[in-house]
Amino acid sequence: xxxxxxxxxxxxxxxxxxxxxxxxxxxxxxxxxxxxxxxxxxxxxxxxxxxxxxxxxxxxxxxxxxxxxxxxxxxxxxxxxxxxxxxxxxxxxxxxxxxxxxxxxxxxxxxxxxxxxxxxxxxxxxxxxxxxxxxxxxxxxxxxxxxxxxxxxxxxxxxxxxxxxxxxxxxxxxxxxxxxxxxxxxxxxxxxxxxxxxxxxxxxxxxxxxxxxxxxxxxxxxxxxxxxxxxxxxxxxxxxxxxxxxxxxxxxxxxxxxxxxxxxxxxxxxxxxxxxxxxxxxxxxxxxxxxxxxxxxxxxxxxxxxxxxxxxxxxxxxxxxxxxxxxxxxxxxxxxxxxxxxxxxxxxxxxxxxxxxxxxxxxxxxxxxxxxxxxxxxxxxxxxxxxxxxxxxxxxxxxxxxxxxxxxxxxxxx
Ligand code: NIG
Ligand code: FE
Numbered sequence: 106x107x108x109x110x111x112x113x114x115x116x117x118x119x120x121x122x123x124x125x126x127x128x129x130x131x132x133x134x135x136x137x138x139x140x141x142x143x144x145x146x147x148x149x150x151x152x153x154x155x156x157x158x159x160x161x162x163x164x165x166x167x168x169x170x171x172x173x174x175x176x177x178x179x180x181x182x183x184x185x186x187x188x189x190x191x192x193x194x195x196x197x198x199x200x201x202x203x204x205x206x207x208x209x210x211x212x213x214x215x216x217x218x219x220x221x222x223x224x225x226x227x228x229x230x231x232x233x234x235x236x237x238x239x240x241x242x243x244x245x246x247x248x249x250x251x252x253x254x255x256x257x258x259x260x261x262x263x264x265x266x267x268x269x270x271x272x273x274x275x276x277x278x279x280x281x282x283x284x285x286x287x288x289x290x291x292x293x294x295x296x297x298x299x300x301x302x303x304x305x306x307x308x309x310x311x312x313x314x315x316x317x318x319x320x321x322x323x324x325x326x327x328x329x330x331x332x333x334x335x336x337x338x339x340x341x342x343x344x345x346x347x348x349x350x351x352x353x354x355x356x357x358x359x360x361x362x363x364x365x366x367x368x369x370x371x372x373x374x375x376x377x378x379x380x381x382x383x384x385x386x387x388x389x390x391x392x393x394x395x396x397x398x399x400x401x402x403x404x405x406x407x408x409x410x411x412x413x414x415x416x417x418x419x420x421x422x423x424x425x426x427x428x429x430x431x432x433x434x435x436x437x438x439x440x441x442x443x444x445x446x447x448x449x450x451x452x453x454x455x456x457x458x459x460x461x462x463x464x465x466x467x468x469x470x471x472x473x474x475x476x477x478x479x480x481x482x483x484x485x486x487x488x489x490x491x492x493x494x495x496x497x498x499x500x501x502x503x504x505x506x507x508x509x510x511x512x513x514x515x516x517x518x519x
Contacts, residue, residue, distance in 0.1 A: 109151070110150075110151060110152050110502075110503045110504055111163075111164035111165050111505075111518070112148070112149060112150040112151075112155070112160070112162075112163040112164050112165070113148070113149040113150075113163050113164065113165035113166075113167060113475075113500065113503070113505070114146060114147070114148050114149075114159060114160045114161070114163035114165070114166055114167065115146060115147045115148075115149075115167040115169045115174050115477070115479060116146050116159060116166060116167060116168060116169055116170075117144070117146065117168065117169055117170050118144055118145060118146065118147065118169035118170075118172050118173065118174045118479075119144050119169075119170070119171050119172060119173060119483055120142040120143070120144060120172075120173040120174070120483055120484055121141075121142070121143065121144065121145045121146075121147055121157070121173070121174045121469060122140060122141075122142055122173065122174070122175045122176065122446075122449055122453075122468075122469060122484065123140065123141045123142075123143075123468070123469055123470075124140060124454060124468045124469075124470065125139035125140060125141075127470045127471070128470075129454070129463075129468075130458050130463045130464070131386075131413045131454060131455045131458040131463060132450055132454060132455065133381075133411040133412065133413055134407065134408035134409075134411060134412055134413070134414045134447055134450070134451070135408065135409060135410070135411040136411075137408065137444065137446045137447040137450045138444070138446060140446045140449070140450055142173070142446070142484055145157055146158065146159040146160075146169075147169075147174050147469060147477060148160045148163060149163075149475040149477065149500060149503050150163070150475075150503070151503065152474065152475055152502045152503035152504075153471075153472055153473065153474065153475050153503065154469060154470060154471055154472065154473050154474075154475050154477070155471065156471050157469075157471075163519075164518065164519055165505060165516060165517070165518055165519070166516075166517045166519065167479060167498065167515055167516055167517075168514075168515040168516075168517070169479055169515070171482060171483075172479050172480050172481060172482065172483075172497060172515075173479075173480040173482070173483050173484040174469070174477060174478070174479055174480075175244070175449060175453065175469075175477070175478045175480065175484065176453045176454070176466070176467055176468050176469050176473075176476060176477065176478070177244060177245065177246025177247060177453075177466070177476030177477060177478050177499065177500075177501065178243070178244045178245045178246065178430035178452045178453060178456075178478065179245070179246070179247045179248065179452065179453055179456035179457045179460065179462070179466070179467055180240060180245045180247075180248040180249065180417050180418050180420070180430055180456070181248070181249045181280075181365075181388065181415060181417050181456040181457075181459040181460050182249060182367055182388050182390060182417035182418070182419050182459075183248055183249060183250055183251070183417070183418055183419065183420035183421070184250065184251050184253060184254070184284075184419070184420060184421035184422075185233045185236060185237070185248070185250035185251075185268070185271060185420060186229050186230065186232075186233035186250060186264070186267045186268055186271050187217055187220075187221060187229075187232075187233070187254050187421060187422050188217070188220040188221045188223075188224035188228070188229050188232060188254075189217070189220035189224065189232075189422060190422045190426060191212065191216055191217065191422045191423055194207055194212045194213070194216065194423070195396070195426075197212075198397075204321075208321070213288075213423060214253075214254065214256070214287060214288040214423065215256070215288065215291075217254045217421075217422050217423060218254045218255065218256035218260065218288075220254075220422075221254045221255065221260065221264065222260060226263075226267060226270070229267055230267065230270055230271055230274060233250075233267075233271050234271065234274050234275060236420065236428055237271070237275045237277075237279075239428045240420075240428045240429075240430075241277070241499055241501065241506060241507050242494070242496060242499070242507050242509075243428060243429040243430055243431055243432075243494055243496055244430055244431065244478040244496040244499060245428075245430055246277055246278075246466075246476035246478070246499060246501045246506075247277060247278035247279070247280075247457065247460070247462065247466055247467075247476060248277075248278075248279055248280075249279065249280040249281070249282060249417075249459075249460055250268050250271060250272075250279060250280075250281055250282070251268070251281070251282040251283070251284040251315060252264035252265050252268060252281075252282070252283050252284050252285060252287075252305075252309075252311070253284030253285075253287035253288075253315075253317075254287070256287070256288060256290045257290055258301050258304070258305065261283070261285055261305050261309070262305065262308065262309055265281065265283060265305075265309040265310060265311055268281040268311075269281060269310060277501050277502070277506075278460075278462065278465075278466065278474075280312045280313070280460045280461075280462070281310075281311050281312055282311060282312060282313040282314065282315045282343060283305060283306055283309055283311035283313070283314050283315065283340075284314075284315040284316070284317070284345075285301070285302035285305045285306060285309075285314065285315075285316075286298065286299065286302045286315075286316040286317065286322070286323050286327060286331060287315075287316075287317050287322065288317070288321070288322055289322065289323070295322075295323050295324065295327055296327075299323075299327055299330050299331075302316075302331065302334065303330075303334050306334045306335075306338050306340070307338060311340065312340065312341075312460070312461070313335075313340050313341045313342070313343050313364065313460075314331055314334060314335045314338070314340045314341075314342055314343065315331075315342075315343040315344060315345065315367075316328055316331040316344050316345065317344075317345040317348075318344060318345065318346045318352055318354045319345075319348060319349055319350070319352070320349075320350060320352075321349075324352075325352060325353070325354050325357045328344055328346070328354055328357050328358060328361070329357055329360070329361060331344070331361075332357070332358070332360070332361025332362070332363070333361070335361070336361070336362070341363075341364035341365075341461065342358070342361055342362065342363040342364060343363060343364055343365045343366075343367060343388075343459075344358050344363055344365075344366050344367065345367050345368055346358060346366050346367070346368060346369065347366075347368055347369045347370060347371045347372050347373070348368035348369075348370055348371065348393075348399065349370075349371065349399065350371055351371040351372070351373045353373055353376070354366070355369075355372065355373070355376035355379065355380050356376065356379065358385065359379060359380065359383050359385060362385075363385050364385065364386065364459060364461075365385060365386040365387075365388045365415065365459045366380065366385060366386075366387060366388065367388035367390065367417075367419075368388075368389075368390055368393070368399075368402070368419075369387055369388075369389060369402040369403075369407075370393075370394050370399040370400040370401065370402045371399075371400050372402060372403055372407075374403070374406075377403060377406050377407060377410055377412075378410055380407070380412060381407055381410030381411050381412035382410075382411070384413070385413070386412075386413040386414070386415045386455060386458065386459045387402075387407050387412045387413065387414050387415065388415040388416075388417055388456075388459060389402045389404055389407075389414065389415065389416055389417075389437065389441065389451070390416075390417055390418070390419040390425065390433075391416070391433055391436035391437050391440050391441070392418055392419055392425040392427035392432070392433055392436065393419045393424040393425040394436075394440070395436055395440075396424060396425055396426075396427070397424045397425075401440050401441070402441070404437060404440065404441025404442070404443060405441050405442045405443070408441070408443060408447055413455050413458065414447070414450075414451045414455065415451050415452075415455045415456045415458075415459055416430070416433050416434065416437050416448060416451040416452045416456065417433070417456065418430065418433055429494065430452050431487050431493075431494060431495055431496070432491070432492065433452070434448040434449070434452055434487050434488050435487065435488040435489075435491040435492070437451065437488075438488035439488065439491075445484050445485050445487065445488060448487075448488060449484060449487075453467050453468060454467040454468045455467075474502055474503075475500055475502060475503035476500065476501055476502065477499070477500040478496055478498075478499050478500075479496075479497045479498040479499070479512075479515070480495045480496060480497060481495050481496070481497040481509070481512060482495060494509075496509065497509050497512035497515065498512060498515065498516065
């Protein structure tokens, strides 16, 4: 028998982020201003959010004076699990070596595929678990990972098994996406590889399917085929599109009912209105945009048009070795000209919807999973104090999972 979870009361917060009303699966970004940040208390019991009335009898009392209380961040686009890093490549990239030259020298996705193949399961899981712990310390209580560095049938199947093993080790909600069409493996063609991708989709235990559409990877025809595979296997379709150049992939993704389209740095202006009107999230990845010197996605325009806008780290060893949602929020506010509420909505409820979890987590509502972040100051400081980790404490599933040492005085266990 495990001991029951202690109850907790976060008392006297300066701000508590709440949705406009309970039960919303997502909030379109033209309504982000309706999220409230009024002061108050938050009570957790039995792993759930119990309510918003002070409970002086709760086992754990948290002094939240001067602080914001938020739902845990949901990082709905990472490439965990992966092996190693590519720091040398980053230096070459920033000093002007073209991607084609880096790739020709064995860099890029192929380098991470080699690293994954050469690293044993235990070491891959250990590196990824360390990153998941670092994410937790930055307020991320639920996340997604992908395959995609397997680059062979056996490698992708292993990557899917490793993804599930990572989820079991982490013990927090982790969704797994089969990015079975990430790069065209050597010795095959994109057309031929799609047959393998279909076989992988049928045999692997994954929650969603994904594809990278780009001149160096797959084309819109392959995206349509992945849409067909997703429909046939009952998985949501996601897609890496419009990252380095516009390929007009959005209409294809929408035709196939995609759950999300991700990157969108080079989104064609004609595609903003249809995307914003669709029940398809626009997942923006400003970390990759900054570090890859990509174009800036039209975040302001998408928000004004009423898109279901979302932020994520894109954590991966190539384009975005970034674990911190607060940093991503800081970039988004500056680059997309978003309000703090817009960025927080994109990092919580709307991100949970991408993973199919918004009835369970992603906002502070009675009955939802008690994934709760206490900041060391007001929410406006998250983008403003750029680079500072504002996370004072994190409750994951109702358990106090992280407390920053200088903030430990706030927590009293009775
Ligand atoms: O999301 N765009 C494709 N895939 C990754 C990067 C992969 C890599 O460079 O390792 C991304 O940016
Ligand atoms: Fe990605």
